[in-house]
Amino acid sequence: MKKIAFVIALAIASLSSAQAQNGPAPGKQLRFVVGMGLTGGGDKLATAEYKHGGSVDVRAGGLIAFLGGVDYRFSQQFSMQGTVGFHVDQASAKNGDVTFKRFPIELLGYFHPTSNMRIGGGVRYVSSPKLSGSGFGSGIDRDFDSTVGAIVEGEYFFGPSVGLKVRLVKETYDYTYRDRRYVERSGETKGDHIGIFGNFYF
Numbered sequence: 001m002k003k004i005a006f007v008i009a010l011a012i013a014s015l016s017s018a019q020a021q022n023g024p025a026p027g028k029q030l031r032f033v034v035g036m037g038l039t040g041g042g043d044k045l046a047t048a049e050y051k052h053g054g055s056v057d058v059r060a061g062g063l064i065a066f067l068g069g070v071d072y073r074f075s076q077q078f079s080m081q082g083t084v085g086f087h088v089d090q091a092s093a094k095n096g097d098v099t100f101k102r103f104p105i106e107l108l109g110y111f112h113p114t115s116n117m118r119i120g121g122g123v124r125y126v127s128s129p130k131l132s133g134s135g136f137g138s139g140i141d142r143d144f145d146s147t148v149g150a151i152v153e154g155e156y157f158f159g160p161s162v163g164l165k166v167r168l169v170k171e172t173y174d175y176t177y178r179d180r181r182y183v184e185r186s187g188e189t190k191g192d193h194i195g196i197f198g199n200f201y202f
Helices: 002-016
Strands: 030-040 044-049 055-059 063-073 078-093 096-114 117-135 147-159 162-170 172-178 184-190 193-201
Touching: 030 078, 030 162, 044 078, 044 096, 044 117, 055 078, 055 096, 063 096, 063 193, 078 117, 096 147, 147 172
Parallel strands: none
Antiparallel strands: 030 063, 030 193, 044 055, 063 078, 078 096, 096 117, 117 147, 147 162, 162 193, 172 184
């Protein structure tokens, strides 16, 4: 998973330097967007301990996210974006793995103070959040309730087709499950996180 995160970080850097012109394509109101990013934060859900030393935490706010959707420019100063994504954190080894995955749907509104920058925020509905494991992670499985969170972010355009965004997300996951003694347990897990994304518009 760390190798994948490193590759994504390089891809974001490449996207950021790929264009020489600034700002979104003028006069084009509706565009498609695809993006990928790295996130960090949230409560610790599990820890993978490796035989040769070291460990990796799986957190409710990590780690890799992909998105796709549409972006609509109302005017020179206002726009909105709607996306569907996949967000996952994972610790894996030869003897098993632990994975926390979820499917966010986001609706964001923006104000453009300059031609190559916008700031905004919106809501994020997270569907089917699930913690699962195999091997050393067996027995850790847990389903969380779908939840609604809030997003604040800013995006800088390196060209008409490339944007780099930084965001802050606040969200909480509720859960109920039965332990090995069949006692019902409930509680909440904080999924608050920060993230950096590279977006491509077409």
